[in-house]
Amino acid sequence: MDQVIAAVEAMGLTAEPIPGSLRTAIGVLGNQGYVDDSTIRTLPGVRETIHVSKPYKMASRDFHPEPSIIDVSGVRFGDGHKPVIIAGPCSIESEEQMMIAAKEVKAGGGQMLRGGAFKPRTGPHSFQGLGIPGLKYLQQAGKEYGLPVVTEIMRIEQLEVICQHADMLQIGARNMQNFDLLKEVGKTKHPVLLKRGMSATIEEFLAAAEYLLAEGNSNVVLCERGIRTFEKATRNTLDLSVVPLIREMSHLPIVVDPSHATGKRMLVPVMTKAALVAGAHGVMMEVHPDPARALCDGAQSLSGEHFAELMIEINRLLDFLGYS
Ligand code: PEP
Ligand code: MN
DSSP states (O other): OHHHHHHHHHTTOEEEEEEOSSOEEEEEESOSSOOOOHHHHTSTTOOOOOOOSOSOTTTBTTTOOSOOOEEETTEEESTTSOOEEEEEOSBOOOHHHHHHHHHHHHHHTOSEEEOBSSOOOSSTTSOOOOOHHHHHHHHHHHHHHTOOEEEEOOSGGGHHHHHHHOSEEEEOGGGTTOHHHHHHHHTSOOOEEEEOOTTOOHHHHHHHHHHHHHTTOOOEEEEEOOBOOSOOSSSSBOOTTHHHHHHHHBSSOEEEOHHHHHOOGGGHHHHHHHHHHHTOSEEEEEBOSSGGGOSSOGGGOBOHHHHHHHHHHHHHHHHHTTOO
């Protein structure tokens, strides 16, 4: 016990022993946030360490009770704003493809355009994205149709060029715990769409957001994109309950990506509507001018026509839910 108390005090904190009949608990007081318990945990006689404070203080409602509104070049995510519809192809494939996609997204009533230039493909033989030329096509298409654009960043070295071309940086599921990337992106004020890791708990998801906030970037929108489960009938399992949970736990807006969550075009409309009913601050869907010939994720992409039909239903639903 003396060693534990000394270790706590060495961290500049106060130790408060609370004797019980079988063991003594030692409360740690005076901490400003999460306490690194690595030295205490391994001391002799320590059975367990229990964190009372969360690893995501700045992302939590305790710290910031008011909901955050995130502005992406005039498009607002958050409470009191109509859910934002982000749409566009999985990958940027050509200037023409991006222009047509943007036209279709705009015509359907989407507010933001997506498209990946740097693609995190599972295998190295799949299309890896056009890189910097792709960013230019995305930016041009967004400008032409008045749609702010979001694209994925995979490496720190891409930060400057993506910030020049895109209104919002996407950190994908595979990089949700790339802590060095999170820290560097956190040093900018560029809006971020942080996707949930495919096996991340809500606590890990919010702790990843905390990395961005802790570095000074509070322009963070979270995105549920489905998680890995035993189920194979869908690409991932859409965990819709995180929407109301995160709304309660965090002040950050949360959107849903029904395309990667399901992997199946047929499921996208209904899960999009379910996400909006659950309280999502937006949805991001894959829309491609010619899904059958898409270089990536065609099976989960809607055609422009299909997107327009869905948008009619979405707008009806949003009216019903009381959004003007
Ligand atoms: C994407 O949105 O293009 C993507 C790769 O999604 P995720 O990181 O969720 O797999
Ligand atoms: Mn995709």
